[in-house]
Structures are given as C-alpha cells and as structure tokens.
Amino acid sequence: MKQFGTFTLDTLNECLWQAGVRIPLPPKPFAVLRYLVEHPGRLVSHDELLDALWPETYVQPQILRTYMLDLRKVLNDDARNPRFIQSLPKRGYCFIAGLTDAPAGGLAAAETISPLTLPPSSLTGRRAELSALQAAMRDAAAGTRQVFFVTGETGIGKTALIEAFRSQVEATASVLVAHGQCIPGFAGKQEYYPLADAFRCGSDSAVAEAVCRMLRNSKGTPGVSGTEGNVSASLVPGELCASLEDLAREKPLLLILEDLQWADESTLSVISALARRRGDAKLTIVTTAAPQTGSTYEPVAHLMHDLCMRRLCRSIALPRLVRTEAATLMRARLQQSVLPVGLADFVYEHSEGNPRFVLCILEHLIAEKILASVSHGDAPRWELQKPLDQTDAATPGELAHMIELEIEHLSVEEQKMLEAGSLAPVAFPAWMIAAALGRDLAATEEACDALARRVSFVRRAGEDDLPDGTRSSFYVFAHTMFREVLYQRQSPGRRAARHVRVAERLRAIFYGRDELIAQDAAAHYEAAGDWANATAMLRLALHRAMNMQAYGEAADLHEHIARLEAQDSHNQPSGAASGSGSGERVGRSANLDAFSTRI
Incomplete structure (x- = not known):
C-alpha cells in the first residue's frame, strides 16, 4: 500500500x-x-x-x-x-x-477468513453501516429521535442490511418494530400505504391500535369505505405524528419503511414532519430508497437533501463491495474458505462489486455446471469444470430479467436511444445516438440529458470536442450488464444498420483524417458484418502504426486483418474467390506479410 x-x-x-x-x-x-x-x-x-x-x-x-x-x-x-x-x-x-x-495491519478492511469464521453474507462489507444504525438506536432509546436514509443502486444490499439490523433490535424484546413496504403503483392511490402496512399486524399497545385505526380510516388507505365510495378524510397529519410520538414514549419505536422511491406524498410529509418536530421521542425511522426508472425518487432526494442540510437526518449511501469483500461473499455462499483459482477475479470483474450481481453470477456458473461440487471423501469442494477464459460471460437470466423490467418503464423512443448507446463499448456520445437513429443532434442531446436525470443506470459523463469545433455530451452506463442487455435485445439486422450509420457518421466528422478513428470505425463495420470496410479501415490504422514505429500494435492489426479477410473469403458465394477480387486479396496479404517481416 x-x-x-x-x-x-x-x-x-x-x-x-x-x-x-x-x-x-x-x-x-x-x-x-x-x-x-x-x-x-x-x-x-x-x-x-x-x-x-x-x-x-x-x-x-x-x-x-x-x-x-x-x-x-x-x-x-x-x-x-x-x-x-x-x-x-x-x-x-x-x-x-x-x-x-504504508503498513496494512491497521486497516480494518483486510479480513482474514478461516473455515470456521465465515461471516453471514448479509453483513459482508456492511459492518460500519450496521454499527451506525445500532448507535442511532441507542441515541433514540435515550430520547433523541433519529431519521436514517439508506440509499444505493438496485442489488446493493439495502434490504440485507435492514434485515440484519431488525434481527438485532428484535432480539432485545424491548423495542417496538413496525416494518412497512412501499409498493409501485400505490403512490397517489392510497395515502399512507407504507405506514398502514407497517402497523397492519396490530399490537398489544393501545396507542398502536389507535394508530392502526387512524390509518385505516384515512383517505385512500385500504380497508374501510365511506359514503358514496369515499373514505373518511378526517386524518390530520399532525395528529398522526403525535400518535407515533406517543407510541415512542411507551418504549423505543423502530419504524422501517422500505423502497421509499415508491412512496406517496403524504408519507413523505409525515417523515419530514417527524424529523422536524421538537421534543424528546424514542423514535428511530430507517428508510431505504433507490434511484429507479419510473419511480418518485426525485421528491425523496429533495427531502433527504433538505433534512441533511438542516442536520435532521443521516444518509448512508451503500457503496459497491471491494474485491476482498466480494470474495468473502462468495466464500460465505459456497461455505468454502478457499475459492477456485481465478473465480473471485472473474466474478468481481463482471459484477463490479454489486452484491446481488456477485451472487447471481455465482448461481449462473453453478447452473451451467461450470462450477460444481466435487466429493473429496467426506469434504465436498467447489471446483471449476473448465477454464473461465472459455466461459461465456453473458448476463445471467435473473439479472437480465430485472434489467428488462427497468427498461420497460421507459418510452419506446427512450428505449431506442439506450439501445443505440449500447453500440459503444464504454461511453456513448449524443452524436452517435443521433447518427444511429437518424435524429437531429441538438434534440437528441436534450433527450439524453433528460433521460440521464431520470433513470438510475445512465449518467452524463462529460463533453467531447469534435473536429468542427462543436461539443457533444457523452454518457456511461452504471453497469456493463445494462449495456449488454440493451445490445442483445436488438435484432441483428437493426443492430448492423445502426453500426454502419455510426461508422459513416464518424468518418464524416473526421473527414480527411480517417486514420485517427480507423480502429473505431473498423469496430463498427466489423460488428455489422461489413468485412470489406472493416478491413479497409484497419489498413489505415496499420499504416499509421507503421509510420509511428508502433510495431507491436502493427503486428496485432496485421493478425486482425488476416482474420477478417479469412472471414470475408468464407462468406463469399461459390466461385467469388476467383478473378480480380481474389487477386486484390492476395496482393493485400502479400503486402501484410512484408509488414510482418519488418516487424
């Protein structure tokens, strides 16, 4: 270090x-x-x-x-x-x-795991966050109300952290726990739904029963209909806050509200009021929220920012796991202290540290029998059945389905924009989307900016200076698996046509300087199956590499061109390899052999 x-x-x-x-x-x-x-x-x-x-x-x-x-x-x-x-x-x-x-001994993150001390997978990489929640509960028990927002991307482990915290709290038997869930589609239809869900099971406490009755009789909550199909609208938010505080005076109250991005405005107003009200209350509110397409996350983010600025709440943003934490999670899942060689690196690189992705990739390898439990006497051991570099790194079905559901929340036009963005391996510029879809650049850039502000898996990454003096914004996906799903959901014909349009636009932008973008254009042509244009662009790149005396790069380009020429020849109709076309190909190969000799 x-x-x-x-x-x-x-x-x-x-x-x-x-x-x-x-x-x-x-x-x-x-x-x-x-x-x-x-x-x-x-x-x-x-x-x-x-x-x-x-x-x-x-x-x-x-x-x-x-x-x-x-x-x-x-x-x-x-x-x-x-x-x-x-x-x-x-x-x-x-x-x-x-x-x-720097010595490594003083850093707490470097764990040594023995076969008998594998930690619960739900706590992997989350001990500091769990300690913060425990400290908040102690402060609340002393009368200082606490409000926590636990945030992070889908699959980051918010629910696992909450479940571990709740289990510890319930073990004390001296805390009343109310656990509610926000549901997509209920916001705007049933006010206070997550609060009603939290208290739905009733309680021995008379005050808790009063809260339940109050919520059941409130406007829009499930359970009781009033005259002409309307529900009693007599609930005053201040009365609800007072009742919850009364409940917290009997004994400490832990109120958990999950997936706050789907919450209704009334529920958010109650959280805001409870955080701002003065006076002692043995009350801890812990919420979870994730920026998710189609959700109401923006009001949640505004509330969280406002309360944090006033120091009336705390926010815990769960990070992705580091490499050793991801390995610990895998060891816990497999119940094996030593992982097969290369497995931890493979899974971490493809999951990028998202805990759910780590486990889904592991389950995928097991389902595909790439990773299997092999008996060694009385001690079975997980072993790889084939090298991981020969393993298809396709997105596991469960994750692909989860990503598809999030994409389906978008409009058809927005889905097309993201599909076009997936044509790039890392960052995708607005001009590329405009070219792939045949759209106006200015309108496309505005649409991309609006999309990046709304969805959780795309962010604006900066601006690119184009040769004509204009600037174009570019964007990145939060995770490579989103790009993979968006790329694969396009039909091969549509994908090929878009790749060609991007390559042609790239060459137009750099007109007269094709050698600067030759490899990029070649990659798009190759993805479209246009071997002739791909080969032509790679020759320009080869010529530039030779002029710059970059002989290692030139050797790689030479091999790449040979592969594409072989592919082109294989795809030619019968008899097409004769005549002038064949002679031209032979001549090119001879020139490349000469380059190879010089290298």
Missing part, C-alpha cells in the same frame, strides 16, 4: 483510506489512480492509460476526463493548483505527490 498526503491507496481491497475511513471508488477511477500512483513523477499519456485499462478495446480518450473529475473530487485536488495529479493538456497526467509505503 502507498500513502500520499492523508490518503492511503489500498491495492488489496481496491479502495482509498483517509484517516482510517474507507473511501470506496468505482473500479475504473480506482484503476486510473492506481496506475498513476504506480508510475509517479512522469508523464502518463492518454494512450498509455487507455491501453492499460482497456486492452484490445478502442475507447474515446474523453472518458478519462470524467474519471479524473471523480478523483479530484475525492482527493479535493484543484486542477489549477494540483497537490496530487497534474494535468498536462493534450498529453496526459502526472502523479506529483510524494509516496511512502
């Missing part, structure tokens, strides 16, 4: 530490920082970084700008007066801070 300033780079757990506090970083920004730290005091060019982080994949250099902004925010580093990372315009970056070796 390396230390610079007040920060420690933890390469084992792939995270950053500051004064004993772990600062989680997404995999790619961490990889950028790690590479710069490992090559201090010298220029690291954009191309070098891209080759190190995305080998064998063409990625627009502008994506580095986005990750650098993320790193500067975490490090509190000013680009104009840098302490850690110096930007060298149009060239790259240089890590300028002094480095020292």
Whole structure:
C-alpha cells in the first residue's frame, strides 16, 4: 500500500483510506489512480492509460476526463493548483505527490477468513453501516429521535442490511418494530400505504391500535369505505405524528419503511414532519430508497437533501463491495474458505462489486455446471469444470430479467436511444445516438440529458470536442450488464444498420483524417458484418502504426486483418474467390506479410 498526503491507496481491497475511513471508488477511477500512483513523477499519456485499462478495446480518450473529475473530487485536488495529479493538456497526467509505503495491519478492511469464521453474507462489507444504525438506536432509546436514509443502486444490499439490523433490535424484546413496504403503483392511490402496512399486524399497545385505526380510516388507505365510495378524510397529519410520538414514549419505536422511491406524498410529509418536530421521542425511522426508472425518487432526494442540510437526518449511501469483500461473499455462499483459482477475479470483474450481481453470477456458473461440487471423501469442494477464459460471460437470466423490467418503464423512443448507446463499448456520445437513429443532434442531446436525470443506470459523463469545433455530451452506463442487455435485445439486422450509420457518421466528422478513428470505425463495420470496410479501415490504422514505429500494435492489426479477410473469403458465394477480387486479396496479404517481416 502507498500513502500520499492523508490518503492511503489500498491495492488489496481496491479502495482509498483517509484517516482510517474507507473511501470506496468505482473500479475504473480506482484503476486510473492506481496506475498513476504506480508510475509517479512522469508523464502518463492518454494512450498509455487507455491501453492499460482497456486492452484490445478502442475507447474515446474523453472518458478519462470524467474519471479524473471523480478523483479530484475525492482527493479535493484543484486542477489549477494540483497537490496530487497534474494535468498536462493534450498529453496526459502526472502523479506529483510524494509516496511512502504504508503498513496494512491497521486497516480494518483486510479480513482474514478461516473455515470456521465465515461471516453471514448479509453483513459482508456492511459492518460500519450496521454499527451506525445500532448507535442511532441507542441515541433514540435515550430520547433523541433519529431519521436514517439508506440509499444505493438496485442489488446493493439495502434490504440485507435492514434485515440484519431488525434481527438485532428484535432480539432485545424491548423495542417496538413496525416494518412497512412501499409498493409501485400505490403512490397517489392510497395515502399512507407504507405506514398502514407497517402497523397492519396490530399490537398489544393501545396507542398502536389507535394508530392502526387512524390509518385505516384515512383517505385512500385500504380497508374501510365511506359514503358514496369515499373514505373518511378526517386524518390530520399532525395528529398522526403525535400518535407515533406517543407510541415512542411507551418504549423505543423502530419504524422501517422500505423502497421509499415508491412512496406517496403524504408519507413523505409525515417523515419530514417527524424529523422536524421538537421534543424528546424514542423514535428511530430507517428508510431505504433507490434511484429507479419510473419511480418518485426525485421528491425523496429533495427531502433527504433538505433534512441533511438542516442536520435532521443521516444518509448512508451503500457503496459497491471491494474485491476482498466480494470474495468473502462468495466464500460465505459456497461455505468454502478457499475459492477456485481465478473465480473471485472473474466474478468481481463482471459484477463490479454489486452484491446481488456477485451472487447471481455465482448461481449462473453453478447452473451451467461450470462450477460444481466435487466429493473429496467426506469434504465436498467447489471446483471449476473448465477454464473461465472459455466461459461465456453473458448476463445471467435473473439479472437480465430485472434489467428488462427497468427498461420497460421507459418510452419506446427512450428505449431506442439506450439501445443505440449500447453500440459503444464504454461511453456513448449524443452524436452517435443521433447518427444511429437518424435524429437531429441538438434534440437528441436534450433527450439524453433528460433521460440521464431520470433513470438510475445512465449518467452524463462529460463533453467531447469534435473536429468542427462543436461539443457533444457523452454518457456511461452504471453497469456493463445494462449495456449488454440493451445490445442483445436488438435484432441483428437493426443492430448492423445502426453500426454502419455510426461508422459513416464518424468518418464524416473526421473527414480527411480517417486514420485517427480507423480502429473505431473498423469496430463498427466489423460488428455489422461489413468485412470489406472493416478491413479497409484497419489498413489505415496499420499504416499509421507503421509510420509511428508502433510495431507491436502493427503486428496485432496485421493478425486482425488476416482474420477478417479469412472471414470475408468464407462468406463469399461459390466461385467469388476467383478473378480480380481474389487477386486484390492476395496482393493485400502479400503486402501484410512484408509488414510482418519488418516487424
């Protein structure tokens, strides 16, 4: 581990530490920082970084700008007066801070797992958050009301954390627990639904029964109809708050409301009022929320921000697991202290640390019999049945279905935009979507910005300078699995046509300088099955590599061209390989052989 300033780079757990506090970083920004730290005091060019982080994949250099902004925010580093990372315009970056070796012993995240001490999977990577909730419960028991928002993407482990916390609280038998669930489609139809759900089972407490009656008789809640089909509208929110506070005076009350992004306005108003009201109350409110397509997350985010600014609540944003935590989760699932070689890296790279994705990929490998339990006497052991580099990394069915459900909340036009965005391997610019769909660029960019503000799995990542002097925004998917599902849901013919339109637009943007984008255009042509144009563009890239004396890259391009020519020849109708076309292909191969000899 390396230390610079007040920060420690933890390469084992792939995270950053500051004064004993772990600062989680997404995999790619961490990889950028790690590479710069490992090559201090010298220029690291954009191309070098891209080759190190995305080998064998063409990625627009502008994506580095986005990750650098993320790193500067975490490090509190000013680009104009840098302490850690110096930007060298149009060239790259240089890590300028002094480095020292840091001992690993004092960092709590580095766990050693023995066969008999495997932790419950629900607690993996969440011990600090669980401790914060426990501390809040102790403060509430002393009379100081507590409001917590637990947030994070789908599958990050919000429910697992809540269940572990609730189990510990219920074990004391001295706390009243009310647990409600917000349901999609109920907001706006049934006011206070999650509160009614929390108290639906009744209680020995007379005050709790009064709360139940109050909610049952409130406007829009299930259970009691009034005159002419209307429900009594006599409930005053202030009375409900007072009743809940009375309930919390008898003994500590833990009120859990899950999936607040689906909550109605009345429920949010009650949470806001309870947080703002003065006076002692042995009340703890814990909510969970996830930015989700089609949900009412924006009012939740506004409420959370307002209460946090006033210091009336606390927010816990659950990060993705670091590599060692993901391995711990896998060991707990398999009940095996030592994982098969390569399994942890494979699953982590494809899950990117999302706990549900980790487990789904593991279950997928088991279902496909790639990972199997093999008997060794009385001790069965999980072993790989074939190398993971030969394993299809397709999105597991459960995750694909979950992603499809989220996509279906969007309009048809929005789905088309995201499908077009999936044509790019990492970041997708607005001009690419406009080209793929044949749309106006300005209107497409506005639609992309609006979409990125609404949905949870796309974010605006920055702007790209085009050769004609204009700028185009570009975007990234929160997880590669979203891109994969969106890519595969397109018919092959539609996908090919879109790839060709993108390639043609790319060449038009860089007219006269095709060699600069030759590999990118070739990738789109190849994905469309247009072998001739793909080969032509790769030759331009080969010629440029030779001129720059980049002989290793030229050798790779030479092999790639040979593969495409073989594919093109295989797809030719019978007899098409004769004549001038065949001679031209032979001539090209001869020229490439000459290049190969020089390399």
